[in-house]
Structure formats: structure tokens, C-alpha cells
Amino acid sequence: MRAVFLDKQTFSSTIDFSSIEQTVTELDCYDITSPREVITRCINADIIITNKVLLTAEILTALPQLKLICITATGYNNVDIDAARKHNIAVTNVSGYSSQSVAQYVFAQLLEYYQQISHHNNNTEQGLWSSSKSFCYHGNGFHELAGKTLGIVGYGNLGKAVETIALAFDMKVLISERPNTTQKRSGRVSFNEVITQADIITLHCPQTPDTEKLINSDVLSRMKSSAVLINTARGPLVDEQALFEGLVNNEIAYAIIDVLTQEPPPENHPLLMTHLSNLKVTAHIAWASFESQQRLIELVAKNIQGFTQGEQLNRLD
Template sequence: MKIVILDGYVLNPGDLSWSSLEELGDLTVYDKTVFDNSNDDLIIERIKDAEIVFTNKTPISENVFKNCPKLKYLGVLATGYNIVDIKASKKFGVVVTNIPNYSTDAVAQMAVSLLLELTNHVSIHNKAVKERQWNEIGEWCFWKKSLMELGSKTAGIIGYGKIGQATSKIVQAMGMKVLAYNRHKNKVLESENVKYAELNDVFEKSDVIFLHCPLTEETKGIINSKSIERMKDGVIIVNNARGSLIVEEDLAHALNNGKVYGAALDVTSREPIEKESPLLKAENCIITPHISWAAKETRERLLNIAVENLKKFLEGNPINVIIL
């Protein structure tokens, strides 16, 4: 049985082992498969003889399914599966699976880390000390930018699934109140410090807004000039969900005019970020390269689930199957 991984480097740059997949078949791993939206030729060439294929971000179109008749199973090495034409997979009889709930704690940890970088400016002050600015001041203490205390402030969490709830637990431990917005409300999750709210209430009453919702037609561009106008002056926005949840030009404008105090982003609408992006020069905007999921422990968990998904498929009892 031939197994191909189209883009294995991000999951495993060398610190993990592919041995658990090698035990299941003849494994070929490509670090990256370069593609463009108009040409699937390289993808097809690499997987045309494979029964089993794994992809992280390499797109699998109807044309790929059509030209790879041996393909029986496609494992997406992520939770999101918008890179796959699911309708076409059904048409050609290919089972598609994903990896749910593998990075909950890591993503929540990163969300709060991004927030704390904006409020406590750790990297700025570390750099200042190493440049001997502290010595030049000559005082026992100095600061480059004012720090912010989060206790008693309100965190608005848009998307109150597992990651949103994990973030909520952390910020509550720091004394924050939580307003949660979710399409489906689970009243059991409400408490003295956590209340469900309508979206506009989250915009209007939050000091910090976390984005933890999926990217859908309804949520695309949910942070825009109109929603920002509803927010408190000096609001902080944290996004490590999907870049296209934000209209980036509108956020950059709000950062530059001071309506938004700061933004911390681990995702952008185009990745890598375009060199012309207005966010690169926006005031008080922190950007990291989509690393919330990337702790070694998290990647190990992802790989283990991917292997288990394949084993269950081979046994005739597939799990984590994407169903339209």
C-alpha cells in the first residue's frame, strides 16, 4: 500500500518520527508540494499511484480526485478541511478525515501569551535591558511603555467551543470577567464570571476580544470598521483562529488612530503575510507566524491521531470522517 504525505515539513521538521506510518505501508514524505490555483500537475504526479494521502495545506481539488483513481483515503493533518473539495471526494468515493481537538490547550496558551505581550511588553523591556538602557537611566526601575493590569477587566470571547472555554479558564484565573458569544449556547457553562452575550454586546462591553470561531461565510470579516466602531476606545483584539475573520485594512486604520489599543495576531488573511500588508506598519500590532498549534507535544498528538484515523479506516471502521 502506497502512502504519500504531500507537505510533511511543518508537522515534522525532523523532531518527530514517521515510523508509525511506515509500519502501515510504503511511505513517501515530501517536505512541501508547491502548487498554484490553476495547476494541479505536481500534486497529481506525486500521488497518482497512492491509495493513502495526507495533506496539511496542499489543496486537493476535483481535478486531483479525477486523475488519481487509486486514491481511497485522504487524511487532513489539521482540524480545518477547507483545502479539500469534499463534494468531489464523495463523488469519487474517497474517505476524508481530519484531526479534531488536538491543539486546544496550546492555542489557548498562545492566545493569552499574545495578550500578555501587549499588556506587559516583555520583549520590549528585555531588549531595552540588553541594550543597557536601564543602566543609562540609572534608576532601580524604568519602563518603555505603560503596563496594564487585566484583573476586573472584561474578556469577550467570540466562539465558545473547546478553545474558547480553555482561554476563558486562563483569563478568569487572572481576575477577568468573560462575555461569551457562540451560535449554540450551553447554559451549563455560565457562572458568576461567565455570561453568554449577543455579538454586539461583546463588541460594546469587552476590554479584550478573543477570536476563537471558525471561518464561515457568516464570520468572514467579522472584525471590520463597523464592528470596531461599536467597541470601547482602547480595546485589545487577539486572533489566533483564522486571518480572514478580520478586515485587515480596517484594523490597521483603527490601530493607527488609537481606537484599538493593540492587536495580537498569529494568523493573517494571506500566509505568509504579504509585504504590502498595512498591519506590518500598524501601531502596537504583534504578528507571529501561525505557531499557536506548533508545540512539540501538540504535533505529536496530531500525528498519533492521524495514524489512529488511518488504522481505523483500514479496519473498516473510519473515525473523524468529514461528512457534508
């Protein structure tokens, strides 16, 4: 079967795609594909492999040969699942590949913030230790993670991986129940309890109509003024204008943002223009350790192989 990879550039150039090549008769790869190029590039394809390219009902209707869509991510809001089902097109995703990568990112950022690593390195490089009258130069000082309360919103593979590291640091962990629900599962607390009690809130839930703008002006106003917010999930989970205003007004102490509503973001995005000292923004890279990327590709290859053998592996349709 002929496969087309529409946005290979979403992966690092060093990633090995041979496992996918071995499962298909032909693999055509494109770095990036614009909406107007999708049909032309896929008209003779049996399989589409894509990370973020939008596959609408109109596009799927125009591809009668298409049999399988492999999403190289966990989220699948870029594919019209109902239209795929209507046209008997199988859709698969992947999950569990980035747990260690995301968890490592979360704690790398937290350690940078609480330990003030860059600050203390800079103090030494600037000669402040050499000129100190004491055996050490304290600078801004730093805080321990031990004893801090970490609130986890979204308790799948990613949330559980973060919890494992948090417990190793002797942190207290609160697992959030779904917002706006009276359900109380064992081991979970209400969303309101998480946002009002946690020193750190980290988001790992999917983007759904119920979670869009989950972090808004009301939520930010109820968080601790010393709280840290981390979003490595999806940009729309956070009301970005509300976050900007909350950081300016010191409603919370710090935010670590790896995802934005529009990606890539416009140059005049408020969270990129202001250079706030209490904000760090990275370019959707928490998932993307080399190891994580390679695991993902191996899982996509298994999805293709499973489909050709009649298995229902990681099917969404």
C-alpha cells in the same frame, strides 16, 4: 496501503512520523507540493496526507485509486468534500490537539502587551535602572489582567482552554453567541455585547461564509478604543484593510494576528509593511508547539488505523 504526505514541511523537522509509517505499507513524503504536482505524486496512492494542499474535484477525479484523505488540521476548506463523497473517498481531520498550545500563545502575547516585559528588560539592559535615583525604574508601567473582560468568539476546545487560563487570572469572561442570530444559549451573550464590552476579543471560530470578515470596519468602530483583538483562527475572519485603517486611526488599541488571508503573505501586505507599534504579527505558529504537532501526527495515525479497521473515526464525508 501506500500513503503520500504532500506538505511535510508544514511540520517541524524534529517531529516523529513513525506512528504513521507503522499504519501503512509505504509512505512517500514531499516537503511542499504545487497544484500541478499533486496528480503525478498521488496517482498510485491509497491515502493522501495533507495540511493545506488544495484537493479539487478535478484532482480527485483523476485519482481512481485514492481511498482516504487525511487532513493534518481541523479546518478542511482545502478539500472538495462533495467530490470526495461522489468518488467514495473518505476524508478525516483532527481536532483538540492544539488547545494548550494556542491558549499558551494567547496569554504569552497578552502578558507581553499588558506586562510590557520586553520594554522593562530593555530598560535594564540600557542601564536605566542603574542610573535611577529610585530603587525601581517604572518606565511605561504595566497593567493587570485581573478584572479585564475577555470576549471569546468560538467556544470549542480552543476557546474553552483560553477561558480556563483567563479565569485563573481572575478575568471576566464573555462567551459570544453566533453573530447574526437571535438564539440565546445558556452562558452566552450576544456578539454585539462582546464587541462593545470586552477589553480583549479572541477569535477561535471556524471560517465559514457567516464568519468571513466577521471583524470589519463596523465592528472595529464599536469596540472599545482600549480593546485588544487576537486572531489565531483563520485570516479571512478579519477584514485586513479595515483592521489596518482601524489601527492607524486608533479605533482599537492593539491587535495580535497569527493568521492572514493569504499564507504565506505577499511582502507588500499592509499589515506587514507599516511596522505599526500597535500590531504584532506572527507566522501562523500558535498551534505549533512541538507537543501539539506530535499529538496531531499521532491522531492522524489513529485515523488511518481506524479507516483500515472499518471505523468512522473523525470522518468528514
